[in-house]
Each structure stands twice: as C-alpha cells, then as structure tokens.
Amino acid sequence: MSKRTALNEEDVCSAIRDRVLEQRLAPGTKLTEESLCSIFGVGRTTVRRAFLLLTRDNIIELEKNKGAVVASPTPEDARQVFEARRVLEQAMLEKATANINGDDIKRLRDHLRDEEEALRQADIARWIRLTGRFHILLAQLSGNALMCKFLEQLVFQTSLIIALYGRTGTAPNCKGGDHERLVDALEDGDTKTAGEILTHHLTTIESQLVFKARSSEQDLHTIFATAND
Amino acid sequence: MSKRTALNEEDVCSAIRDRVLEQRLAPGTKLTEESLCSIFGVGRTTVRRAFLLLTRDNIIELEKNKGAVVASPTPEDARQVFEARRVLEQAMLEKATANINGDDIKRLRDHLRDEEEALRQADIARWIRLTGRFHILLAQLSGNALMCKFLEQLVFQTSLIIALYGRTGTAPNCKGGDHERLVDALEDGDTKTAGEILTHHLTTIESQLVFKARSSEQDLHTIFATAND
DNA sequence: TTTAGCAACATTGTCAACAATTTAATGGCT
DNA sequence: AGCCATTAAATTGTTGACAATGTTGCTAAA
Numbered sequence: 001m002s003k004r005t006a007l008n009e010e011d012v013c014s015a016i017r018d019r020v021l022e023q024r025l026a027p028g029t030k031l032t033e034e035s036l037c038s039i040f041g042v043g044r045t046t047v048r049r050a051f052l053l054l055t056r057d058n059i060i061e062l063e064k065n066k067g068a069v070v071a072s073p074t075p076e077d078a079r080q081v082f083e084a085r086r087v088l089e090q091a092m093l094e095k096a097t098a099n100i101n102g103d104d105i106k107r108l109r110d111h112l113r114d115e116e117e118a119l120r121q122a123d124i125a126r127w128i129r130l131t132g133r134f135h136i137l138l139a140q141l142s143g144n145a146l147m148c149k150f151l152e153q154l155v156f157q158t159s160l161i162i163a164l165y166g167r168t169g170t171a172p173n174c175k176g177g178d179h180e181r182l183v184d185a186l187e188d189g190d191t192k193t194a195g196e197i198l199t200h201h202l203t204t205i206e207s208q209l210v211f212k213a214r215s216s217e218q219d220l221h222t223i224f225a226t227a228n229d
Numbered sequence: 230m231s232k233r234t235a236l237n238e239e240d241v242c243s244a245i246r247d248r249v250l251e252q253r254l255a256p257g258t259k260l261t262e263e264s265l266c267s268i269f270g271v272g273r274t275t276v277r278r279a280f281l282l283l284t285r286d287n288i289i290e291l292e293k294n295k296g297a298v299v300a301s302p303t304p305e306d307a308r309q310v311f312e313a314r315r316v317l318e319q320a321m322l323e324k325a326t327a328n329i330n331g332d333d334i335k336r337l338r339d340h341l342r343d344e345e346e347a348l349r350q351a352d353i354a355r356w357i358r359l360t361g362r363f364h365i366l367l368a369q370l371s372g373n374a375l376m377c378k379f380l381e382q383l384v385f386q387t388s389l390i391i392a393l394y395g396r397t398g399t400a401p402n403c404k405g406g407d408h409e410r411l412v413d414a415l416e417d418g419d420t421k422t423a424g425e426i427l428t429h430h431l432t433t434i435e436s437q438l439v440f441k442a443r444s445s446e447q448d449l450h451t452i453f454a455t456a457n458d
Numbered sequence: 459t460t461t462a463g464c465a466a467c468a469t470t471g472t473c474a475a476c477a478a479t480t481t482a483a484t485g486g487c488t
Numbered sequence: 489a490g491c492c493a494t495t496a497a498a499t500t501g502t503t504g505a506c507a508a509t510g511t512t513g514c515t516a517a518a
Binding site: 049052053056077080081083084087088091095144145146147150154 | 278281282285306309310312313316317320324373374375376379383
Binding site for chain 1: 468469470471
C-alpha cells in the first residue's frame with residue numbers, strides 16, 4: 001500500500017516546468033484545469049495556485065475567464081532573456097571562481113557525463129533538460145541562491161524561446177562541447193576564458209534564433225500590406 | 230455613485246508592497262486573512278492569491294496552517310540581495326547609457342525634486358518610497374523589463390533588510406545626495422563615474438547594517454552561553 | 459455558401475459552508 | 489503564583505455548489 005502523499009502546487013509547477021524544459025509542452029498549448037486535475041490527482045484549488053505561480057515566472061499566460069496557455073515569448077522577450085542571462089551568468093561565474101573547489105569540479109564532470117550519456121542513448125528530452133540544468137548547476141556555485149532562482153526562470157524561458165524560434169526545434173541548443181570547455185577553463189582557474197566561453201555560448205545560441213512570421217493578427221496585417229503593392 | 234471596480238490580487242499586492250517600502254509594515258507582522266479582507270473589501274480568495282504572489286517575491290512568509298507574516302530576511306539574505314543589486318544595477322546602468330535621452334534625464338530630475346520635497350515636508354514614508362523608486366526608475370532606462378522586475382523585488386527586500394538591520398530604523402538609507410550626483414554623471418555621459426557612485430552607494434548602505442542579536446531560540450542559547458564563563 | 463443570431467455546452471471565477479489546525483483561555487493541581 | 493491538561497475560540501485549508509463567461513454547433517435568412 002503505497003501511501004502516496006498528496007501532491008501540492010509546487011509539484012504541479014515543477015512537473016510543468018520540466019515538460020517545458022524538455023520541450024514536450026509547446027508554447028501556446030492550452031492547459032485546462034480539469035485535465036491537470038485528473039493528471040496529477042489534485043483539486044482545482046491546487047492547479048489554480050500552480051497557475052498563479054507559473055504566471056509569475058512567465059512560463060504560462062493567464063487570461064481572465066480564458067484559462068492558461070503555455071507562454072509564447074516575443075522576440076523582444078527573447079532579447080531581454082539573453083541579455084539578462086549574459087549579465088547574470090557572467091557575474092555568477094566570477095563569484096563562483098572564488099568559492100569553487102575540487103568537489104564542485106567533480107560534480108560538474110559528473111553532470112557532463114550524464115549529458116553525454118543521454119545524448120548517446122538518444123534520450124533527447126533528458127538531454128535537453130540536462131543541458132539546461134548545467135547552467136543552473138553552475139549558478140549554484142556562486143553561493144547566491146537569489147540570483148540562482150532568477151536564473152532558473154531565465155533557463156525555463158530560454159526553452160520556450162528555442163521551441164518558438166530555434167532553427168531545428170529540438171536539438172542543437174547547447175552543443176559543440178562548450179560546456180566541457182567551460183569546465184576545463186574553470187578547473188584551470190582561468191576565469192577570464194571561462195567567462196568568454198560562457199558569453200560566446202549564449203550569444204551564439206541567440207544569434208541562431210530565427211524570428212519567422214507567426215500566424216496572428218499582427219501577421220495578417222503584414223501579409224495583406226505586402227500583398228497590396 | 231462611484232462605481233468602484235473590485236480590487237484584485239495585484240492591487241492587494243502592491244498596497245502591501247508599498248507599505249513595506251515605506252517601512253510601515255515591519256518584518257514579522259502577522260497578516261490575517263480576515264483583516265485584509267475587510268481592509269480591501271475583497272474575498273478571502275483574493276487575499277489568498279495575493280499571499281501566494283508575495284511569498285514568491287520574498288515579501289511575506291507563508292507557513293502552512295499558520296498564515297502569513299511579513300518576511301524577516303536573514304543576514305545571509307541581506308548579503309545576497311546587495312550582491313545581486315550591485316550586479317544588476319551596474320549592468321542596467323551600462324545598458325541605460327546607450328538609450329538615454331534628454332527626456333529621461335528630465336524625468337530623473339523631476340523625481341529628485343519630489344524626493345527633496347517629501348523630505349522638506351517631513352513626509353518620511355513618502356520619501357522612503359521615493360528613494361526606492363529612484364532605483365527602479367533608473368533600471369527602467371535599461372530597456373530590460375525583465376531585469377527591472379527582478380530589481381523591484383530586490384528593492385522591496387532591501388526595505389525589509391533596512392527595517393531589520395538599519396542603524397536608525399527609518400531615516401538614512403539613500404541620503405548624502407548620491408542620487409543627485411548619479412544623475413549629474415549620467416547627464417555628462419560619464420558612465421564610469423555613474424557606475425562607481427552606484428556601487429559605492431549600495432556598498433555604503435550595506436556596510437552600515439548592524440546584525441545585532443535578535444530574540445529567538447538561537448539567541449537565547451547564545452545569551453546563556455556567554456553568561457556561563 | 460456565407461453569415462448572424464441563438465441555444466447548448468464547457469470552462470473558469472466566486473463564494474460560503476465545513477474540516478483541520480493553531481492559538482487563547484479556563485480551571486484545577488502542586 | 490506557576491504549570492499542565494483540557495476546552496473554547498479563532499484562523500487557516502479544502503471542498504463543492506453555483507454564477508459568470510467563453511466556446512461550439514446549429515438553424516435560418518440573405
């Protein structure tokens with residue numbers, strides 16, 4: 001008799017967040033209360049609370065009397081997310097180099113091994129989740145839980161952004177061994193190089209986004225405007 | 230017949246946030262649902278939602294079956310808040326100098342005038358609120374709403390920290406004309422000096438905190454320990 | 459065929475009653 | 489008085505019914 005303790009709103013939140021991180025929940029997906037209630041076996045109250053929290057983190061959008069949909073960050077949102085990530089992660093990396101020790105390096109190495117393994121097993125969802133988690137792991141070394149929490153939000157939003165504007169949709173966000181080389185530099189105590197790799201890493205990902213036109217009112221206007229000349 | 234539209238959870242949130250910013254709501258203050266319901270004329274549902282949001286912003290602490298109290302940041306929290314503020318505000322200031330124009334400077338000047346006037350009228354609550362808002366106003370010039378929102382959280386938390394650990398409790402957090410000199414430097418396009426003033430400003434405030442012992446179990450142990458030798 | 463209006467349905471929002479828990483108060487007892 | 493247990497009051501948590509709103513599908517008229 002498995003005494004299953006009732007799930008709370010945090011559980012629902014992190015479940016949804018994980019699906020977003022894995023890109024198994026696409027932007028725009030409608031989230032009805034009823035379906036989530038039955039999926040997680042919780043009451044509407046809990047789902048409702050989860051919605052409120054996820055809205056705060058820009059993971060879903062809540063419209064009065066219309067319910068919740070997975071957020072669709074605009075190109076401008078994307079710009080701000082990457083700008084914030086460069087600022088935060090750079091700063092946190094510098095803080096981290098002060099506190100870092102052998103155990104930390106080992107933990108990063110272990111994580112990299114997990115990434116590779118997921119990739120080898122073609123478990124893409126897991127791999128995507130892990131590449132996101134790498135940045136959070138790195139942030140935790142800074143010793144600033146507050147900034148860490150904020151970065152988490154940004155990582156989740158990045159996943160939505162890549163889902164919307166990523167070149168191939170799922171695959172190549174954190175490839176190219178950037179993570180490995182970053183850890184190498186960290187181990188050598190070469191903060192400067194580590195910072196450069198990190199910034200370049202983020203800028204590269206951002207530069208590969210393609211803001212193609214999407215179906216919306218705005219785009220309809222554009223379409224008819226161009227058809228008129 | 231003033232058709233007063235019903236307040237929602239955001240209204241309740243910002244009302245509470247403002248009181249925290251003004252330091253009229255001290256850390257540890259109990260917030261009962263009933264009292265807030267009657268004060269704002271809303272149902273328990275709304276208050277409850279507001280609580281959830283405020284918890285997310287570290288403005289109140291919510292304990293199961295025990296209700297909500299205004300948050301009491303620890304000294305470590307304080308350290309992280311100021312560290313994050315230095316990082317964020319510095320970065321946002323740099324972004325701001327790229328976009329800034331005459332209107333922006335004028336808006337800052339107007340704000341400074343408001344600050345002075347509040348101080349002259351001895352409207353301390355208003356003055357405290359304005360000094361906090363100055364930093365938010367500055368952040369808005371960066372053109373990054375995301376980082377701006379995060380900084381807002383930090384400013385509110387700073388108010389709690391000063392209420393707890395500030396030397397005189399209410400008065401001298403943002404004095405000394407630092408704000409004026411900062412705007413001067415901005416107007417001259419002297420980003421470097423502006424940045425130095427800002428960082429120094431924050432570091433000064435932090436260094437003036439005094440983490441005196443507070444009444445709690447931990448402190449009781451300490452007190453009796455020192456009495457034993 | 460298209461469109462406007464209407465009706466049936468589904469989903470979300472609100473509220474009040476009830477349950478669970480904590481906090482305050484009462485009353486013996488040493 | 490001071491302390492502990494028990495009871496009463498107050499506060500928070502949860503649930504379900506109902507109201508408000510949005511959505512879908514249908515009919516009929518142009």
